[in-house]
Amino acid sequence: xxxxxxxxxxxxxxxxxxxxxxxxxxxxxxxxxxxxxxxxxxxxxxxxxxxxxxxxxxxxxxxxxxxxxxxxxxxxxxxxxxxxxxxxxxxxxxxxxxxxxxxxxxxxxxxxxxxxxxxxxxxxxxxxxxxxxxxxxxxxxxxxxxxxxxxxxxxxxxxxxxxxxxxxxxxxxxxxxxxxxxxxxxxxxxxxxxxxxxxxxxxxxxxxxxxxxxxxxxxxxxxxxxxxxxxxxxxxxxxxxxxxxxxxxxxxxxxxxxxxxxxxxxxxxxxxxxxxxxxxxxxxxxxxxxxxxxxxxxxxxxxxxxxxxxxxxxxxxxxxxxxxxxxxxxxxxxxxxxxxxxxxxxxxxxxxxxxxxxxxxxxxxxxxxxxxxxxxxxxxxxxxxxxxxxxxxxxxxxxxxxxxxxxxxxxxxxxxxxxxxxxxxxxxxxxxxxxxxxxxxxxxxxxxxxxxxxxxxxxxxxxxxxxxxxxxxxxxxxxxxxxxxxxxxxxxxxxxxxxxxxxxxxxxxxxxxxxxxxxxxxxxxxxxxxxxxxxxxxxxxxxxxxxxxxxxxxxxxxxxxxxxxxxxxxxxxxxxxxxxxxxxxxxxxxxxxxxxxxxxxxxxxxxxxxx
Amino acid sequence: xxxxxxxxxxxxxxxxxxxxxxxxxxxxxxxxxxxxxxxxxxxxxxxxxxxxxxxxxxxxxxxxxxxxxxxxxxxxxxxxxxxxxxxxxxxxxxxxxxxxxxxxxxxxxxxxxxxxxxxxxxxxxxxxxxxxxxxxxxxxxxxxxxxxxxxxxxxxxxxxxxxxxxxxxxxxxxxxxxxxxxxxxxxxxxxxxxxxxxxxxxxxxxxxxxxxxxxxxxxxxxxxxxxxxxxxxxxxxxxxxxxxxxxxxxxxxxxxxxxxxxxxxxxxxxxxxxxxxxxxxxxxxxxxxxxxxxxxxxxxxxxxxxxxxxxxxxxxxxxxxxxxxxxxxxxxxxxxxxxxxxxx
Numbered sequence: 045x046x047x048x049x050x051x052x053x054x055x056x057x058x059x060x061x062x063x064x065x066x067x068x069x070x071x072x073x074x075x076x077x078x079x080x081x082x083x084x085x086x087x088x089x090x091x092x093x094x095x096x097x098x099x100x101x102x103x104x105x106x107x108x109x110x111x112x113x114x115x116x117x118x119x120x121x122x123x124x125x126x127x128x129x130x131x132x133x134x135x136x137x138x139x140x141x142x143x144x145x146x147x148x149x150x151x152x153x154x155x156x157x158x159x160x161x162x163x164x165x166x167x168x169x170x171x172x173x174x175x176x177x178x179x180x181x182x183x184x185x186x187x188x189x190x191x192x193x194x195x196x197x198x199x200x201x202x203x204x205x206x207x208x209x210x211x212x213x214x215x216x217x218x219x220x221x222x223x224x225x226x227x228x229x230x231x232x233x234x235x236x237x238x239x240x241x242x243x244x245x246x247x248x249x250x251x252x253x254x255x256x257x258x259x260x261x262x263x264x265x266x267x268x269x270x271x272x273x274x275x276x277x278x279x280x281x282x283x284x285x286x287x288x289x290x291x292x293x294x295x296x297x298x299x300x301x302x303x304x305x306x307x308x309x310x311x312x313x314x315x316x317x318x319x320x321x322x323x324x325x326x327x328x329x330x331x332x333x334x335x336x337x338x339x340x341x342x343x344x345x346x347x348x349x350x351x352x353x354x355x356x357x358x359x360x361x362x363x364x365x366x367x368x369x370x371x372x373x374x375x376x377x378x379x380x381x382x383x384x385x386x387x388x389x390x391x392x393x394x395x396x397x398x399x400x401x402x403x404x405x406x407x408x409x410x411x412x413x414x415x416x417x418x419x420x421x422x423x424x425x426x427x428x429x430x431x432x433x434x435x436x437x438x439x440x441x442x443x444x445x446x447x448x449x450x451x452x453x454x455x456x457x458x459x460x461x462x463x464x465x466x467x468x469x470x471x472x473x474x475x476x477x478x479x480x481x482x483x484x485x486x487x488x489x490x491x492x493x494x495x496x497x498x499x500x501x502x503x504x505x506x507x508x509x510x511x512x513x514x515x516x517x518x519x520x521x522x523x524x525x526x527x528x529x530x531x532x533x534x535x536x537x538x539x540x541x542x543x544x545x546x547x548x549x550x551x552x553x554x555x556x557x558x559x560x561x562x563x564x565x566x567x568x569x570x571x572x573x574x575x576x577x578x579x580x581x582x583x584x585x586x587x588x589x590x591x592x593x594x595x596x597x598x599x600x601x602x603x604x605x606x607x608x609x610x611x612x613x614x615x616x617x618x619x620x621x622x623x624x625x626x627x628x629x630x631x632x633x634x635x636x637x638x639x640x641x642x643x644x645x646x647x648x649x650x651x652x653x654x655x
Numbered sequence: 656x657x658x659x660x661x662x663x664x665x666x667x668x669x670x671x672x673x674x675x676x677x678x679x680x681x682x683x684x685x686x687x688x689x690x691x692x693x694x695x696x697x698x699x700x701x702x703x704x705x706x707x708x709x710x711x712x713x714x715x716x717x718x719x720x721x722x723x724x725x726x727x728x729x730x731x732x733x734x735x736x737x738x739x740x741x742x743x744x745x746x747x748x749x750x751x752x753x754x755x756x757x758x759x760x761x762x763x764x765x766x767x768x769x770x771x772x773x774x775x776x777x778x779x780x781x782x783x784x785x786x787x788x789x790x791x792x793x794x795x796x797x798x799x800x801x802x803x804x805x806x807x808x809x810x811x812x813x814x815x816x817x818x819x820x821x822x823x824x825x826x827x828x829x830x831x832x833x834x835x836x837x838x839x840x841x842x843x844x845x846x847x848x849x850x851x852x853x854x855x856x857x858x859x860x861x862x863x864x865x866x867x868x869x870x871x872x873x874x875x876x877x878x879x880x881x882x883x884x885x886x887x888x889x890x891x892x893x894x895x896x897x898x899x900x901x902x903x904x905x906x907x908x909x910x911x912x913x914x915x916x917x918x919x920x921x922x923x924x925x926x927x928x929x930x931x932x933x934x935x936x937x938x939x940x941x942x943x944x945x946x947x948x949x950x951x952x953x954x955x956x957x958x959x960x961x962x963x964x965x966x967x968x969x970x971x972x973x974x975x976x977x978x979x980x981x982x983x984x985x986x987x988x989x990x991x992x993x994x995x996x997x998x999x
Contacts (some may be wrong), residue, residue: 082996225994269998278995288990295986302749322977324984327749327970332774336741339734339771343714343745346732347753351745369735425990459995462986499730499746499753502709507678507725509733510717519680520725 047256052265054113055219056121059211060138061130063096063106066208071108073212073229077221079279079456082269083112086568088120088641089452093309093392100154100162105137114268118568118575120453122643128211130154130185132163139175148178149214151207153186181260185210192250197239206247213251220266223252273458280457282421282450282565283310286354286380287317289428291324294350296429297436297468301326302344304337305354309392310448311382314354334362338379342366345375346508348472348498350432354380356448357399358389364407367441371411371534373508374485374494376435376442378428379403383447385639394639395449397564398615403443404593404622410531412538414438415592417445419567422457424450427590433468437544438537439493445592447565447614449641473497473504482506484518491544492537539594548596552585554578558655559606561631563589563619566642570612573647577655584651589619600627610634610654612647669707673699676708678728684719689840689866693787694726696846701727704754704854711754714743716768718760719794720787720866737768740775743782744966751967754854757784761802762792765821769801772861776832779858780966785850786823786863787840790948791872804948809871824943824958827861828936833963834860835939837955839880840867845888845955852957858965865949879953887945889956894926895942897952905945913941915952931960 057074061067068089078085090107097104111121126147129135131154142148155168169175170182189207190200209230216223226248234241255261280288294301303326305315319328327344331337338353345351353363360381370377383399385391403415414434418427424446435442473495476482484506485494497504506518514521515529550559551574562570567588574586587602589595603609603623609631611620617633624631634650636642676698684690704711711729715721717736724731734742739757747755757775764772764786775782791809792798798811802823806815827835834856838846846864853860865876879885887897887905895905896918904918904926913927930938939958946953978984 076994079994080996082998272998274998276991276995276997278992291984291989292986295984300749302745304745321984321989322974323981324986324989325974327974329745329748329970331741331744332770335738336744336771336774339738339741340745340748342734343732343742343747344749345745346742347746347750349745349749365735366738373732459991462990499712499750500709502707505708505729505731507680507727507731507733509724509731510735511733 047261048263049220050263050265052267053115054111054117055126055265055267056109056111056124057126057128057215058107058109058124058138058141059128060105060107060134061208062099062133063092063094063104064099065106065130066205067106067108067130070208070212071110073226074215074221075110075279075454076225076229077216077223078110078112079277080222080225083114083267084116084270084272084456085110085112085279085454086117086120087111087454088449090640091393100131100133100159102133102137102163105134107134107138112267114270116270116272118572119641119644122645128215130207130211132159132165132169135169136163136165142178144177146178147181148175149181149183149211151185151211152182153184183214183260188250188254189247192246193243196243196246198243202240203243206243209244209247210251210254213248214255217252217255218261218264220264223248272456275458277456277458279454280421281452281454282418282424282446283313283382283452284317285421285424285457286428286446287314287321289425290318290352290378290432291321291326292425292462292465293429293432293468294324294326296465297350297432297470299348299350299436299470301352302341302349303328303352303354304331304340304344305329306331306334306337306359308334308356308359310384310451311354311356311359311380313451314380314382334359335366338363338366338377342370342373342375342377345370345377346373346498348496350376350378350436352378352380354382356382356384356392357386357402360399361402361406367413368407368411369510370441371407371413372510372513374439375496376439378431378435378442378444380444380446382451383445385637391639393448395447395565395641396614396637396639397445397447397566398618398637399445400592400615400618401621403445410535412535413441413443413593414538414541415443415445416590417564417592418450419564419588419590421450421453421455425460429465429468434541436468436470437493438491438541439496440538445564450565471496472501474501476503483516484508485513485516487533492533492540542594542597545591545596547598548587548589548602550585550587550602554583556583556585557607558583558610558651559585559587559603559608560610560612560651561587561589561603561619561623562612563592566612566614569642569644570647572644573642573651576644576648577651582652582655584655592619595626603627603629603631608632608654610651612642612650614642669705671702671708673702676701676728678726680725682726683722685870687869688719689789689868690720690723690787692840692843693785693846693864693866694723696843697850698727700847700850703851706754710752711756712746713756713758714739714746715758716763717794718763719868720758720760721763723758737763737766738771739763740768740771740782740784744775744778744780747781748967748970751781751971755782757782759784759786761786761788761790761800761823765801765823765826773826773830776827776830776859776861778966779833779963781858783853783860784862786861787866788823788863789866789868789872790875791868793868793871797871802948820948822943822947823861823863825940828940828943828959831936832861832959833858833961834957835959836860836957837863837865839865839876839955841880849957852960856960858963876949878951879949879955885949885952887952887954889929889931889942889954889958891929891931891957894923894928896926903952905942907941911937911941913945915945931957933959934961
């Protein structure tokens with residue numbers, strides 16, 4: 045409408061409000077509009093574990109940060125350029141992250157005495173000059189929404205609840221987002237409740253129109269599509285990608301997928317997603333507890349299924365005994381640990397990567413388990429396939445590590461060509477050897493894997509169990525030398541996987557003397573931090589581990605090649621400990637456990653300090 | 656998977672003998688253990704299933720009884736303490752073509768694995784659970800178990816156990832198991848009959864077997880093992896009588912509980928008629944309360960046998976329904992989703 049349009053390269057918006065204000069939905073919709081426009085993007089939902097903390101309170105604030113750009117980006121952004129605060133508590137908990145000069149859009153209607161008091165404000169910050177360093181857009185979001193919905197047959201409360209759609213409409217105008225997707229979404233979501241659909245549509249359109257006409261907004265912004273690799277894209281979260289990866293592993297191996305799970309944050313959405321895909325023959329079993337969940341998965345694996353159990357740290361720790369059983373049974377099994385801040389219940393919705401040593405060593409005796417970790421939401425798909433490949437080929441439980449950040453965060457994902465995905469070879473034992481005997485613990489000379497003989501196969505009836513087994517026959521054995529041999533065989537089998545995984549690639553364009561070595565969900569912030577340092581002329585190499593056990597076979601050579609090795613982790617130095625112990629390298633840690641992803645700026649600072 | 660006859664082996668086409676179910680492993684229970692009798696009964700009963708050996712799986716937890724699968728020439732897994740019902744659930748739910756048996760003990764099933772037991776029963780998973788109850792921890796050399804009587808003096812309770820014991824049949828009925836029975840290790844005929852009925856039952860079956868541990872708890876069941884007049888043998892549709900001459904019987908009081916009476920005093924028509932198919936488990940539960948730990952007259956036989964939807968069939972049914980509604984899953988369509996955009 046004649047207002048000037050300003051081109052910008054990238055924007056970081058944070059929506060913040062009460063947990064009942066619908067901020068996650070608002071963020072999701074804005075993300076979809078942004079994806080449809082073709083920007084690169086990365087999101088960070090940040091919400092409390094409480095479903096509904098007391099309205100207006102500081103602990104009840106729910107946030108959603110979205111970073112979008114006309115070029116490739118790696119993180120949801122360190123600090124927002126724009127903060128949408130739906131109430132005083134949201135303002136108070138988020139405004140310190142907004143740099144001076146940043147844009148602040150507030151819902152004035154929510155700044156009443158009661159809410160101000162709950163947020164701990166003595167005076168109204170909208171009136172006392174304390175926000176003078178920001179570009180404040182002081183909008184009566186609630187009352188304008190209610191006004192716009194007059195004549196629609198809904199309760200006053202329902203009208204007020206539509207204010208998030210007003211905010212979404214306003215932001216959609218401000219950043220030139222396409223609106224068709226959101227309109228279609230509202231129509232579908234509320235198809236059975238026409239009045240609610242009408243209200244949400246009216247609020248959304250009123251917000252958009254308000255942007256066009258209001259004098260408060262003089263300029264709108266345009267962020268051109270990003271030049272990503274050509275192809276068909278969608279946005280995806282880590283947990284959805286894991287679910288799809290598991291289904292793909294089932295399709296590509298021909299093994300029916302069996303998921304045993306017990307609800308736990310932030311892993312439950314994998315169970316929920318898979319429960320909706322029974323058309324793929326997926327069996328989901330919501331067990332009575334974490335132990336039964338993984339036990340049932342082992343039982344299904346014994347029967348020839350791809351047995352999977354999903355959980356988070358406090359649940360994974362309960363599964364340790366069964367994982368140990370799977371180690372000695374030498375059956376395929378996937379255990380997905382969506383890590384969250386601990387110890388104990390910790391901070392259920394917040395990410396951490398402090399379960400590494402637990403999954404490596406948290407079992408009795410010598411019980412080696414391969415461990416692999418996802419780097420980005422989209423990477424979760426590939427990692428699920430790779431975990432399944434290793435489990436099936438080597439007849440071993442495999443731990444897959446993700447975290448709460450990858451689980452809920454989303455990014456554009458180049459949709460894979462499923463026909464081009466390699467198949468996962470399954471070679472069930474089908475008949476006894478020539479003399480009619482069957483040796484359940486005979487080993488493939490290459491992989492050291494034992495035969496996988498499933499019930500129903502004539503002539504291969506055999507018994508396996510947790511007691512030590514005689515090499516070859518699998519009969520119970522207490523022979524000292526046999527136990528030593530079997531212990532070493534199990535270790536060799538897992539160590540040997542190193543020959544079957546790619547070498548670690550190092551990104552080192554400038555011949556650096558410092559290597560930054562990360563693993564798992566910190567890939568984005570580390571890569572962005574490295575990029576910052578290089579933009580400033582610094583020389584730094586980066587490598588990121590997917591395989592934590594066994595390590596890539598060249599890791600020792602890589603870490604010894606550099607004068608200094610910096611290991612940033614969202615724990616107190618777990619990979620650091622392994623690298624130092626394994627390779628006698630004096631690596632340095634950068635460790636923060638704030639329950640939030642690293643900021644690229646802090647990684648850059650840590651690199652600068654180490655250079 | 657091999658061709659074969661119906662679920663749970665009903666149909667009987669394959670000819671096998673007891674020896675075909677003996678594995679090449681040396682049986683290593685203590686001499687005189689009640690487990691030998693149960694193993695022998697099981698091996699001679701197995702051919703009746705008419706199932707090929709490869710379609711039968713025994714899964715156990717930990718304890719003396721848990722060695723059972725090693726001695727059966729079928730598929731088997733000796734797993735971890737208490738978890739056999741959970742592991743068997745995964746197997747039975749994903750392989751409806753198999754006959755899955757769980758062998759467990761009183762500690763394994765009712766202490767460390769109590770949670771898995773009740774959930775397998777309430778879900779009606781197609782597993783047959785044989786609970787060898789000897790009222791003691793044998794493998795760990797003689798501590799009291801969750802079925803040991805109050806005041807029991809053992810190595811870990813020198814002044815007597817403080818724990819009120821579980822009654823396994825009551826627990827199973829409380830979990831609304833669709834099949835619950837009890838038998839005695841040395842009564843080969845009765846045990847075989849109960850095993851047969853359990854095997855035929857579609858869904859979860861719990862069979863408590865009184866099993867004598869002659870080392871750590873010898874004579875625990877003498878009241879019914881040795882004194883046959885104390886066996887209240889439950890038979891469907893028959894008035895419940897017991898005693899050397901059938902001179903005693905069971906009546907139901909107005910509050911629902913059971914009482915033992917002299918038949919001559921009350922008359923046969925006053926006796927309780929057993930109904931194992933009663934849809935409510937209350938009658939069976941009342942019968943289970945007659946004897947908490949068997950020091951006197953104790954019911955054996957099938958307490959309850961009712962039809963209820965079986966877990967694997969329900970699970971399979973949802974898969975079939977989903978495919979009927981939306982067709983076989985298409986991986987390409989799944990990963991592409993609905994909201995896509997193309998970068999040229």
